């Protein structure tokens with residue numbers, strides 16, 4: 001991380017600037033297999049889930065939400081497989097989510113029975129519209145619901161001491177809830193669970209639907225951070241969604257406001273406009289001089305696994321990972337980058353114009369022009385076909401066709417020209 005230096009701040013007043021910055025990586029939780037999965041056209045089968053699980057472990061996630069076992073037999077069986085086949089490394093904690101209902105909680109605990117360490121994630125929506133319209137409850141009734149079900153979980157889990165249990169409580173719709181009601185809901189969960197060095201609780205604050213600017217979300221997080229008590233045994237987590245396109249900013253400001261843990265998905269998969277994108281968030285930390293603690297040193301391979309498991313393409317301009325982000329089309333940019341690369345001292349801080357990060361740190365190379373070889377992705381291929389031959393491929397076709405191109409270029413170990421691409425495209429789709 002010392003290779004990257006934060007930009008020197010400007011002083012707008014005589015106060016010290018910046019007033020806050022991020023100085024350490026958060027605890028990361030991947031919810032790719034739960035929130036990400038529930039937002040797919042076709043939810044993943046167990047094979048795909050396991051493939052993505054292993055990739056998440058390889059990247060370095062220590063907390064992974066693996067499903068909603070009480071809501072889906074596939075999830076239940078797949079969680080059981082993780083536990084029964086001993087596929088969870090000792091230092092990884094799996095998390096399973098459920099609502100506040102005794103039968104669902106019992107089934108959820110049954111799904112992870114025998115795991116070394118499990119996080120049970122209980123949630124209920126707390127915002128006024130949900131309380132009134134969906135549940136028909138007042139605040140006191142809602143607090144009683146939380147107290148009762150957290151107590152029930154405690155009873156079940158106390159009877160299974162072979163597993164280390166952590167409770168995660170989420171007031172769903174937190175950002176649309178009156179702050180004092182959110183606080184009372186969280187305090188109720190904390191006291192019903194009990195805290196101490198061996199009784200961990202995660203308080204997870206979701207935006208659920210992102211409907212305010214990131215600073216407003218961060219103020220809500222800070223308000224809670226200052227009031228939650230006891231604070232020392234409570235890990236404060238956030239779960240931003242991206243409805244306004246500002247999920248990453250919301251998460252960064254939330255960290256500066258006291259959040260210690262972030263929940264999100266690779267490449268921003270998740271309900272509607274996605275959960276916060278953990279790849280962008282993690283790699284943004286380098287510009288703060290902070291190492292994210294996640295291994296994205298071969299970002300293209302990570303993107304391929306995610307695309308194959310979710311059947312969703314990574315956008316060609318996706319920060320850090322898109323096929324086009326280390327490609328310069330403009331001559332003046334190409335010239336500046338070439339000069340910067342030639343002048344870069346390997347032992348000095350990174351200072352190449354137009355490249356915020358060294359492509360080599362992500363297993364990428366800088367491309368002055370689009371070239372297609374076995375390392376190329378669908379963005380470059382789509383670009384060449386569109387520019388040269390007027391072919392505009394829908395995204396799913398881009399994924400499919402680029403896999404075909406990759407197989408060919410892998411086999412031939414050569415680059416593919418635009419003409420050869422067009423020939424392959426014609427032979428595949430137009431004959």
Ligand code: KIV
Pocket residue numbers: 035123170172173206207208209239241
């Ligand atoms: O977005 C959300 O509120 C959720 C909760 C269940 C944590 O996914």
Ligand code: ZN
Pocket residue numbers: 035206208239241271275
């Ligand atoms: Zn969510």
